[in-house]
Amino acid sequence: MDRKELEKVSDFSLGEENTAYAPYFIGKSYLSLLNNKEVTICNVTFEPGCRNNWHIHHGGGQILICVGGHGWYQEMGKQSQLLKSGDVVYIAPEIKHWHGAVADEAFSHLALSVPVEGNSSEWCEPVTDEEYEKLR
Template sequence: MEDKELSCFNLGEIMPEIYGQYFSGQAYLSTLNEKDIRISNVTFEPGCINNWHIHHNGGQILMVTAGKGFYQEEGKTAISIQKGDVIHIPSEVKHWHGANTTDWLSHIAIEIPASGYNTEWLEKVNEEEYRKINGGTTNE
């Protein structure tokens, strides 16, 4: 896909290893703002998702700008997300998000500023569970 089809924001660079190690598949990062509030454009290739993680002390807002994917909180059913969706992730909620197996996904990630904000990266999403929410398919 061309950048213009993914988002009005820059695709960015391949996800740096410091974060990329927590993604299954290829993702891209474009930092849009770092002063006072961190805002990034994150783009996932088909089949790319991030590990389970928790935002401590602040939470996050995702604004889907292009494509289709999934968002899931621990203990809840995964939901489909697509362009125009806004997901508010409260502080201390274990979750994951990313593309489905056939579509790219781009979202703006806004870190809700708070003293002591940090992200705790956890285990990978179970491949069998991911395959089930994708109708039994993967991008392999």
């Protein structure tokens, strides 16, 4: 997808290509820092088929607010959830999970986290093509 198409996925700023976290994603994503005072808020946009690796937030949870397109969210050992604009997902600390776009459509969500002393993210294995293709 070209940049102009991706900018239409949500009303929030697309930001720049997410190169810092690219090793933890399959496909291309974009990241825009919207706020870093008290609560960190980022707009994350995934190209079609893009998803992040399984990961765990240590010390504090995360809230996803879906703002455009369609995506997936899955916690380890649970069924995946199809996400659409307006959906909100609370991810408790220490829960292994992943999220990303459906195969044929871009997806955008706001990621909110409260900075907590000792907060960290542990990046784990990729979501395999076999796992991902079962979601279609």
